[in-house]
Amino acid sequence: MTGLAIAIGGVLAAVCVLYVALPFLREPDPASDLLDEPGALERRALELAERRDRALGALKELEFDHRTGKVSDEDYRELVGPLRQRVAEALRALELRAESNEERVRAAG
């Protein structure tokens, strides 16, 4: 029994070590070993995308709440303007960012 246990344990350990070493075995000499990490530009874009999605979600929810009667006409009129403005701002900022990025690529290439 002990012999069998040692054998199974040995195989288990070997399989685990092999699996852990797999990234190095698959790519022994990679062109780049750097971890993908969002740069400052990407972080800013992500922040804008979140802001856009948040504003769009809020607008959608406001429309539905108005339809159900939870939000009165007066409240709706008061809230919808700033929300639409927020969506437009976020979209505009994202577009500007995309354009400047394209220009940067064009200039580099």
Add this chain to the structure above:
Amino acid sequence: MPELGRAALVLCLGLALFALVGGAYAAATRRRRLARSAQNALLAAFGAAAVASGVLLAALLRNDFSFVYVAEHTSLQLPTPYTISAFWGGQEGSLLLWLLVLTGFSAAAVAFARRTGPDLLAWVVPVLGLVTTFFAFMLVAVSSPFATQVAPADGAGLNPSLQNPYMMIHPPCLYLGYVGLTIPFAFAMGALLARRTDELWIVATRRWTLFAWTALGVGQLLGSHWAYVEVGWGGYYAWDPVENAALMPWLAATAFLHSVMIQEKRGMLKIWNMLLVILAFCLALFGTFLTRSGVISSIHSFTQSPLGSWFLGFICLITVGSAALLMSRLPLLRSRTRMESLVSREATFLYNNLLLVALCLTILWGVTFPILSEAVRGEQITVSAPYYNFFLRIFGIPLLLLMGIGPLVAWRRASLRSLGRSFAWPAGIALGAGIVLLLLGAGSSPIGLVAYTFSAFVLGSIGYEFARGTRARRALAGGSWLAAFAELVARNRRRYGGYIVHASIVLLAIGIVGSSAYDKVKEQKLSPGQTMAIGHYQLRYRELVKRNGPNATEWRALLDVRRGGHSLGTLSSGKNDYRAEQQVSNEVGIRTDHLTGEDLYVITDQINKDQSINFKVLVKPLVNLIWLSGFLFFAGSLVALWPSAAEQRRLAARYRELRALARA
């Protein structure tokens, strides 16, 4: 094969340690292959933990008493299902189950999160590695389930109160909850370490948190039902420290599930949410410490063990480490958004959070007070049920009311006119219900009357929300009412799943109030042939019978039950004398009225030599709503957990855009 079990645990420890050290180094130096290798180590650790668990399970099923654990927790007479449940019936086995679930969840979380945010995942892995290393170390060095001995002829058996079908599912369910809270904690810490203040960690862990919270909630309800039918004292929750230990992280996670919505919708409360995740995880660890340290006496705790100081050290490390990390990232987390009005959905969520956290900390104070009093004054002063009941009313009743108010209030701000229109129906229903209940005599318990009136308000508010949502959806898309209702729920599963969960909490509250504020208790000694009356029931003690079960001698008193002159059949209540364990347990008799949800509950307190019996009989109105609420809770959680295709598409598009940006 104890050697294989030990080897698998040592391997698991090594892999976890590699995930911790290698993973941290890879994340700090941005090494891609090493980070991937550390992720693989976590996945492999699950394999090693599964092998170790397989070895213990095989030993249990083979009644291999050369394993000390098997000999201490099973016997030859023990039925097979309870032999399996003995896996988590003892200290070492339950710790191994914890490790198995932890490595399984870690592997799944890593596998699911590989596609998004590799930099975040790189920091998540060492955090998961740290927790796994601790538990694997405990099993290797402090509390091994693979200790061996010269096999005795038979084992000591399993504690009789654990020989109940609920023990097959209640502890694993709680473990899924406790351990599940590790995943949001690891992602939150990963986000702080990676200096990522966006929502990715929330998106990646949303379902994990909900799953852990659901499992913890269902686990507690199962435990309550086990206490009700098995422990035999007539109640279902005794404010026992170990029961509280499961309730506290659940309350913290409930607060988090609400406040995280404010972060998602308004970009606020980032620091508060981090705090709640840390609190929930630390409380989950604290619960484990309470169960295993022996510092408190509880029916649910394991015996005194050397694990306590290790756990305390680990809790301190996690608390201090995560708090320091949070402090260092405070400038990144400050939100520019402000709350627009104190009358808004986000404001009600905030009030709900404050009440939940206050209740959680009050319970924590009650649980730790005996430990602190012993440390300071040398005597253990226990905080009993009146303390907890007082604070449950103080914080619970407003929480109940807020559950009804929240859905009626719009995000950002609400005018008085909107509120008046939204509140009219639910408030009318509540007022009507209150008057009817008062006329029916519910005023005998003022707090009960208030709780029931508020419950009616919440149910009215939820029903109203579903009704006007369905009407609006139908007006928008046409079709039948049923199709509009299904569409409404499918389009916003989290919101409407949440409402179903709220309805379950109301059922729970109605059941708790009914069975505690309006119950009846009577104790009486009866000889065969004698009768007693309680409420509208008459009981006649017919005879005492004895039979031999597979592992116990069973004594049962047979009672004829009548109500209003009609026979309701026979009820049996008695005691089991477990042979191998040499312990006696109460086997209560329960007659359920499925129409009213009321239970007639008979405890055989003492069987005398002349066959007379000291009975304790309880009538518990509406108690079955508590168990019914469990099904509704699970259904609501399932609706909220179910992935929404539209949301998945939106998130996929967001991260695709960013990847494209990165490539450009």
